[in-house]
Amino acid sequence: MAEQIEFDQAHQALQEVSEALENGRFVHVRRQLQDMEPEDIAHLLEASPRKSRDVLWQLTDPEDYGEILDELNEDVKDALVSKMEPEVLAEATEGMDTDDVAYVLRSLPDDVSREVLSQMDISDRLRVETALSYPEDSAGGLMNTDVITIRGDVDVDVVLRYLRIKGELPEATDALYVINEDSQLIGQLPITTLITTQPDVKVSDVMADADEAIEVTMSDSDIASLFERRNWVSAPVINEHQHLVGRITIDDVVDVIREDAEHSMMSMAGMDDDEDTFAPVFKSARKRSIWLGANVLAALAAASVSNMFEATLEQMAAIAVLMTIVPSMGGVAGNQTVALVIRGLALGHIGDANKRELLAKEAAIGLVNGIMWALIIGGIVVAWKGNWMLGGIISAAMLTNLLVAGIAGVTIPILLKKMKIDPALAGGMALTTVTDVIGLSVFLGLATFMI
Amino acid sequence: MAEQIEFDQAHQALQEVSEALENGRFVHVRRQLQDMEPEDIAHLLEASPRKSRDVLWQLTDPEDYGEILDELNEDVKDALVSKMEPEVLAEATEGMDTDDVAYVLRSLPDDVSREVLSQMDISDRLRVETALSYPEDSAGGLMNTDVITIRGDVDVDVVLRYLRIKGELPEATDALYVINEDSQLIGQLPITTLITTQPDVKVSDVMADADEAIEVTMSDSDIASLFERRNWVSAPVINEHQHLVGRITIDDVVDVIREDAEHSMMSMAGMDDDEDTFAPVFKSARKRSIWLGANVLAALAAASVSNMFEATLEQMAAIAVLMTIVPSMGGVAGNQTVALVIRGLALGHIGDANKRELLAKEAAIGLVNGIMWALIIGGIVVAWKGNWMLGGIISAAMLTNLLVAGIAGVTIPILLKKMKIDPALAGGMALTTVTDVIGLSVFLGLATFMI
Known part of the structure; x- marks a missing residue:
């Protein structure tokens, strides 16, 4: 039976946790935090005064650090990250999206971020370094590199078998990208097409055009407008040689839309839009x-x-x-x-x-x-x-x-x-x-x- | 080879079309409009002064009316709709999402909207009437009724064959909804799970819980917060008896986020956020x-x-x-x-x-x-x-x-x-x-x- 999500849950949690913190009932708080989703912990941290925030962070399971950092607003994220040891941070990055790791590293002093990079495993490090090579507010800075690529000359059946072997797909995957032997993007196979097509049909016969790819240098505001107008869930990112370099998903775009809108509102009042509600x-x-x-x-x-x-x-x-x-x-x-x-x-x-x-x-x-x-x-x-x-x-x-x-x-x-x-x-x-x-x-x- | 999307296209189109309109080259404009996507025409209309807007609307293929209306901002939509004949409007609704048809009908005088409803085919009419029975800013007003439901006791293979026969899936479908014999939602089968699961596995063994369903009375702002925090692409909507009544997709939620943010910015300056840039x-x-x-x-x-x-x-x-x-x-x-x-x-x-x-x-x-x-x-x-x-x-x-x-x-x-x-x-x-x-x-x- 479907349970309803109580929207007031978050407020209740905030109230409960702050009371428990005031009374020093840390074990109780730790247990509560264990029952919460990372995104809800992020929300709780943002809504907490700075002192409780540090205590809460200490009481949170370090395994969740990555996913929580993913969801935090920039000012709060910076404050928490600046107090973390490079090793803990390197471990946390394992649960994070590439673009968010790059964001965190950008805000750290150079030597600390080099240290964190050196603690990461090679493939993750290469991905993050790629992201770091693009401006933060461009497609390159916003994209993730977790794309699934296929070839155009295979049958739908082969693709389905390949995916079953893979076993798991990246978040918000709504299309597979078709590339040629030079890694150039030549088409997209929407998942919905994949499952409504007969198994013996060739991918190249049903794939959609690749003309909706995003240039890696496009600005994040332009990307947001495009997603909004085209109702995209995700879109491939290509470089100047038409090589597929990554993928942008709607959840990151929603953050851009929210931030742009907040920026206008806060700027009009003469405020920095990154300002944390409980900044020093x-x-x-x-x-x-x-x-x-x-x-x-x-x-x-x-x-x-x-x-x-x-x-x-x-x-x-x-x-x-x-x-x-x-x-x-x-x-x-x-x-x-x-x-x-x-x-x-x-x-x-x-x-x-x-x-x-x-x-x-x-x-x-x-x-x-x-x-x-x-x-x-x-x-x-x-x-x-x-x-x-x-x-x-x-x-x-x-x-x-x-x-x-x-x-x-x-x-x-x-x-x-x-x-x-x-x-x-x-x-x-x-x-x-x-x-x-x-x-x-x-x-x-x-x-x-x-x- | 993938072509890049030129973001300045829209501005260029605006410049070209307004020049052509000024010179009375209507045939040229009509041809240009035929080459444009409905969402780009919507953008062009919003950016056009009121006089050119009416001319552009006349030059647009009526077949695209529905999809264009879907994308227009409220003030502009109201102005155009108020000048359309009920029959044309009824025809246009065929290309529109249920929630948008309901929106349009709400803004019309009662007798006109009854006339439009009477011109629609029965199944569309029932859907729209359902949407009209919920407040505009609730889940019921925001949802679409184009859900795909399956039973839990069938094999993945059966589901795949069913979808191939159906041939097409609704926009932004990232999950199928599993219901029991009373039409109650008992689970979700993400499309990504569907394609990574062996064909002989039962749906009920791999489906996700239905505890992330949205109550039909939830407000649109709360829905937006939920989507943002959970990174959802779509979510099922249930009524108080746990019956599945529809589905909300991220593109509609993005509109809510944008509108809420605009509302704050415009209200703070003492402006109605629906005010069209070229209002009378x-x-x-x-x-x-x-x-x-x-x-x-x-x-x-x-x-x-x-x-x-x-x-x-x-x-x-x-x-x-x-x-x-x-x-x-x-x-x-x-x-x-x-x-x-x-x-x-x-x-x-x-x-x-x-x-x-x-x-x-x-x-x-x-x-x-x-x-x-x-x-x-x-x-x-x-x-x-x-x-x-x-x-x-x-x-x-x-x-x-x-x-x-x-x-x-x-x-x-x-x-x-x-x-x-x-x-x-x-x-x-x-x-x-x-x-x-x-x-x-x-x-x-x-x-x-x-x-």
Whole structure:
């Protein structure tokens, strides 16, 4: 009878384990950990404060280390690995995918990673060294080398017998790769074709084309888009000579998709997307300070603008009271556009062919919302301060700033991307600086001129 | 010989097609569309301005409509479907997955969707009606009903012969489901096991447990977490009587992951994540206005605070010039924390067991960064305005506000989640309101008191 998976299990385990740890019931925790799947232990580690994390790691069966490391997020993985002995680490790599071993080794000091490599057996070492020779965020860095290859001139029956002798297939195997005598990829035999074809048919007669292979240099984001669009489960990787060099599976691609999406979200808030939820205070403070430093410049730019109008501010304090409203609305409206454009750029929806349409559309939205909010806020100000002039000034500034926000919201991310600066990281801050400066200048400038 | 996939193809196609459309070369475009895969046409449609989109849709072979609709984002899909005749739509559904047909029908007026249903053949209609009976964001709404079931008491050989007669397997089939005489799921036979097992072995002797089945009521986000952690390619769905009712595949789960991630990113900027890049101006303006309206309240709250200190502002314009700096830094620092907490909540890393540690850690980061930026900005203000008192006031306000930002950044999203309000949507705005109000109050309050 099928049991349901209780999704709250993980939370419960976290609660139980942390209580047991607090009470020093280590034997109990060790027993609980033995009953858990590696991926659930990984989740538990990520959700644990740093101190309990180290204790938990000590209580975990070292045989599971490899599979757990496979599943951990980068910051947490780095922290645990940095405390492991090279021999233990070398042993752990036996349970890990090639790409993940390469990832771990990249994050270690050179001498430690050389030591770990020297402890691995030859065939594993060669695989890992191959992976290390490609950039981490390319197909070469993402692929595994556990491919099953067959020849095209054999019968389906022969393939089936060969697989029965092999006895086990690598995870997420949905196709066998057909190569020629030069190890070049010439086709794929989907497993589903294999089992629905009569035994006496030749592989080359039923195999699919090899035109869906991934170049070993392709970037991981492009690979993710391809998998998403084609609904692939796995895909072969070839080098510039069409030699089959590995295979990428959907589980690694899902990680890339998740990481890319997290990257956008976290960058937009000025956060490093690797930041562990329980990172050490000083490390986090230092990382986040960079962004606060950028914001100091933006805030000082805005203050310099108001400073130019000190005389006006002195004359009428109501202007100082109201001057934050226009920049605030411009920042919110502009960031809406920035978010839309960043998503569009990431999905490949925005290019030279349509950016003018997009600009026109966002400017029009800025105008529509500008008119609406100019009227509403102008009205509020007239009612509040009983000053028609002030209402008119804030309305004009609001309209101008929302129009500017729409235009800047499209152009800033596109320009940043052209300049090879990540628009998710710098877009929001640049936009806010523009809308702050323009919003304040127009509002205070008009006020100075009119009053 | 394997050809490489050119990732820029899509962009090139977009450029070419839009040029051809502009020049009215429709025959050329129609020919190009015929050479493209449905998923690439979907991408092209999403990247096209609305006017060209309708023309492209007319030029597309109606035979591909179903598969293209399968791949389109929701806003674009809705727009195209709303213009299709029920008969054309009924025909298109033949090429679509059950869950996607159900999605499309949900977005149509009741009478149209009834009309479409009546045009479908009986077995398709029954499947779609089943899917319609479950919530859209549950396993029932996400699953397909194209499962292959076998009995446990037959030999592997019999299964292989059965599959050869069937001739074709549903997409992403990586396991056959073993059921008993009551249609209850009792096990799974992974395809890889099937082909590596000797022909005379009984299915029940090699099948895997059925304990990894998904309850039909499970939410799509929980399903996505499970797939991600277990590295599944597909999973069976069962109802409360353990009856097998369908199957969820990784490609649909990838869409959920992408949508959830986009949702967080877009919501944080106050955007509807369904908003099509080329949505109509008035529709977008209306949707975005809701958020701008919320921000008006936040901005007015801040203005009311400054209004209470009008006398102080009147006395010293430098205070008005400097008063935006403290709220701005608090907003940025607080939103860093909010982003971290939203991600942690989404990944299930934050719960009752560890929220106190998190609060302590973020408060500590607020304190560390608060001290640092208090000193730096205090120094800048002393140098700029030559006023030690003003430097001291802004330092004290900065320190307080960054500490508040850290604490509010943790508590606000957690509280919102408890209140069943999406923290990604409301967290940033609520945080900014708090840091604006506290930042202004402390800075202006101290200034009033001291000067």
